[in-house]
Amino acid sequence: MALCRSPGTICGSDLPSELPKSPFDMFLFRFELSILPDTVEAYKKESAKEAARPRLRRRCPRPPRPPPVLHLPAIQPPPPVLPGPFFMPSDRSTERCETVLEGETISCFVVGGEKRLCLPQILNSVLRDFSLQQINSVCDELHIYCSRCTADQLEILKVMGILPFSAPSCGLITKTDAERLCNALLYGGAYPPPCKKELAASLALGLELSERSVRVYHECFGKCKGLLVPELYSSPSAACIQCLDCRLMYPPHKFVVHSHKALENRTCHWGFDSANWRAYILLSQDYTGKEEQARLGRCLDDVKEKFDYGNKYKRRVPRSFVSL
Incomplete structure (x- = not known):
């Protein structure tokens, strides 16, 4: 058994079984023996370094992640589509009716929900004392415009004998504008006769101090403010309301057309009828007491119920008597 020398040397078992015989082979053999320890030592160091290095583990490829899911709020239903404006064909009614204007019966047609009066008939009856120049001037001031009747409407007026058969056309004016025009021409320049201030003040004070006013x-x-005297309302055309501006007395259906302030000339008026004065005359807001409001409200209702032959006015029921 061969003995080993110190570490770094070659043991006898490591030597080849046959030694070289020639001098050159011996030289190579000795050279290999001289460098063998260094080679072994270098291999050990390299092996130690390789063992000390961290080994990278080969990871298995992961499957690709799915894209993130965005949690959006619930989709609200779209707002309902609003319908467009509802266009109706112009009212070309040919049904003739009648209305009363300043005590005169005037033929008219209901167009667009409002009566349209025959203008020539108004000029020849209610406004017969005024010239066309005066009438046109007031129409321009109040911004009153008239429409032209249709061929069918014109034919009906001719057949009824309201217009001559030779009339080429006919103008129509709304009941609202007819009321404004007649009021401006007939009562626009009416003022109380000149009198002493003391007399006018005493007359107004006497009406205001009356318990029945x-x-x-x-x-x-x-708009206009007035003083209603129920005792003076003895007939449908009785003057029972005094204007607090001019101190003139007017019947109820004339008072609702009377005004001294802004005349609303540039306002489109529709559906006015002085015959509905019961809906237009209101209790003054100067009364603040509940008992006083209730008492005077009943007094005003009594006046509105008088001469209401069509029973159009309905008395307001107090809140305390309204059934829930």
């Missing part, structure tokens, strides 16, 4: 107002064509 009621302060009222309306909001038609510029």
